[in-house]
Amino acid sequence: MWQSIAMHIPDGFLDVPVSLLTYVISAVILTLAVVKSRADLDDRTAPLAGLTAVFIFAAQMINFPVASGTSGHLLGGALAAVLVGPWVGMLVVTVVLVVQALLFADGGLTALGANVLNMAIVATVVGWVVFRLGIRFVRSRSGAAVVAGVAGFVSVPASAMAFVVEFALGGTAPVSLSAVAAAMGGVHLLIGIGEGVITGLVVAAVLASRPDIVFGVRDTPLAKPVARPEVAAV
């Protein structure tokens, strides 16, 4: 439920100029991401990004219980950035958002540009930058997981602040900007804690079995493959 609390912007929330502007900005950045992701993955891009998108989509189905019946789920921007890199991560989260908008009517179609900008672009870029800054100072797998957790935590309020900027430019509701910023900031700091903990735990789990496929650590000593444990067939 975290995501639907305040993340996917529906139609009519932002005015037309800002909706179009966010579409244009997102399109330009994604075009760059397409070019850059070829450098990262060459012709493996499409199948690997497609399957990672499916993974993020499935990850969002998992409810993490918080307390007394409430639960939340992962947003996955920072997680995607750490696992497959910022460029592929952007494409992956974008595909998930577009599918949600087209097939599940989750998030408005006119607001899709803004939703992509906030959740696919801002969250992955911020998550990636934080992770790469932090990874220099850690030597161990658990350290890398903590850094990934911090990246996940920071990515959520960052993406909420991107929404506040869009709202300031073209919001259709007469609420004072400081009220929106305070409400969004407060709620998303809490959401960010959950996002950070889960991101860190998932990254730790992947590092334990296939550190060589984690894009965020591929140029560090942590990327050395471990002896692979047999995975029991389910």
Next chain:
Amino acid sequence: MAVTAFVFIVVLTPREWIGAFVAYAVVLIGFLLTAGVRPGRMARSLVLEIPFVAFALLLPFVGPDPAGFAGLSIAGMWAAWNILIKASLGVLAATLLAATTLPVDMVAGLQSLRLPTPIVAIFTFFIRYVDVVSDQYHRMRIAQEARGFRATSPRSWPTLASMLGALFVRSFERGERVHLALVSRGYDGRLPTPQVGMRRSWPIAAMLPVGAALILLAGWVATW
């Protein structure tokens, strides 16, 4: 594309023209009923908006100038109405698209909109493997429950997260296998796409935005 155009037209409409929104709703629901979408599905899709409805309902209380009707802000009420009606119409329009269009046609549609090939390819893989990976996820959940696991508190997070980690490794490795299988069949980064009957259906699809545009036009003429 038609649905996006429709929603943009709806968002463009000044919020004071209540009649125009009623007309949009009539046109859209007419389409939905013709397409055989049951009212239950429409209602379920509207549930998604609930958090935003809550935000909208707050607006009359926090908006400026609370001197209006019954101590509520008139500006706030207009804003709430604006958001509610536009979001509802948007959700219904997207439901129409999802109910009438096969995922394969949607990929073809994205391609005909000249989206970059890599993005269309990622979509194709997404749509082909979404059921495979969700099935895998459900099998892992069943296995967990068979071992007596129930997620009830944050203490279950490490278990759920390590399941997610395993799911990522499995998805990524599936991607690697799919890639190798494609390469062995002569894959060079391009995917063949099925040609689907887009041309036949576009006049019907165009009726929705064109109808909405006519309503908007009528509104302009009427206010002159």
